[in-house]
Amino acid sequence: MNGTVRYLLLALLLLIAQGALDNYVNLSVYIDIALFLFLILVLPAGTGTVPAMLTAFAVGLLVDVLGNGIPGLTSAALTAAALCRRQILNLTVPKDFSGKDGKASVEDMGISRFSVYSAVFTLIYLLVYILLDNSGIRPFWPNMARLSLSLVINTAITTVLFAASRDSRKR
Numbered sequence: 350m351n352g353t354v355r356y357l358l359l360a361l362l363l364l365i366a367q368g369a370l371d372n373y374v375n376l377s378v379y380i381d382i383a384l385f386l387f388l389i390l391v392l393p394a395g396t397g398t399v400p401a402m403l404t405a406f407a408v409g410l411l412v413d414v415l416g417n418g419i420p421g422l423t424s425a426a427l428t429a430a431a432l433c434r435r436q437i438l439n440l441t442v443p444k445d446f447s448g449k450d451g452k453a454s455v456e457d458m459g460i461s462r463f464s465v466y467s468a469v470f471t472l473i474y475l476l477v478y479i480l481l482d483n484s485g486i487r488p489f490w491p492n493m494a495r496l497s498l499s500l501v502i503n504t505a506i507t508t509v510l511f512a513a514s515r516d517s518r519k520r
Contacts, residue, residue, distance in 0.1 A: 356388075359387075360408070363384045363385055363387060363388060365415075366384055367382075367412055367415065368415030370382055370384070378495070379491070379494050379495045380495075380498050380499055381495070381503075382499075382502060382503065382506065383474065384506065384510075385408050385409075385412050386427075386430075386467070386503060386507055387506075387511070388404075388408055389404065389405050389408065389427065389430070389431055389434065389470070390455065390467055390511075391455050391456075391511070391514070392434070394438055394455060397435075398431070398434070398435055401431045401434050402428050402431045405424075405427040406424050406428045408427060409423040409424030409426070409427035409428060410423075422478065422481055422482060425477065425481060426474050426475075426478035426481060429473065429477045430473045430477065433473050437466055437469045438455070440469075441465050442458065442462065442466075456515070460511065460515075463508060464504060464508045467507040467508055467511070468504045471503045471504055472500055475496050476496065479492055479496055
């Protein structure tokens with residue numbers, strides 16, 4: 350299947366699942382599940398910062414519309430995280446690592462490197478999201494609990510999605 354069609358199908362499925370999670374599942378006030386982060390994480394390494402930010406904004410806007418949160422909150426946080434995506438990728442992929450086209454790619458990463466890449470990206474997203482969501486009103490420790498739990502859960506989810514997508518590509 351063509352890479353673009355595959356990506357759009359994955360985006361559609363993850364956005365529908367995210368909408369269902371936002372509207373029908375309430376795990377805790379301390380857990381924010383963000384399936385859509387995977388869509389930005391697996392963008393090709395050659396994708397520039399501006400196209401990644403535009404994609405992140407569009408995905409965030411769709412999540413805001415499908416979910417029941419504050420309009421623009423997810424868009425802002427995901428766009429801020431996409432701003433740092435390339436730098437995070439450059440830090441997590443070794444300099445001598447190169448894909449088929451001579452450039453580092455997410456597809457050729459191992460699971461451990463992807464976990465680090467995902468954790469840093471998710472941390473930036475959650476920091477911006479939580480700071481914008483509470484606007485400094487909630488105390489520090491509940492925010493840290495929310496950040497920590499959400500970071501661990503979202504990193505695990507994106508790593509499992511990556512491992513599953515890698516296995517399906519090998520077949």
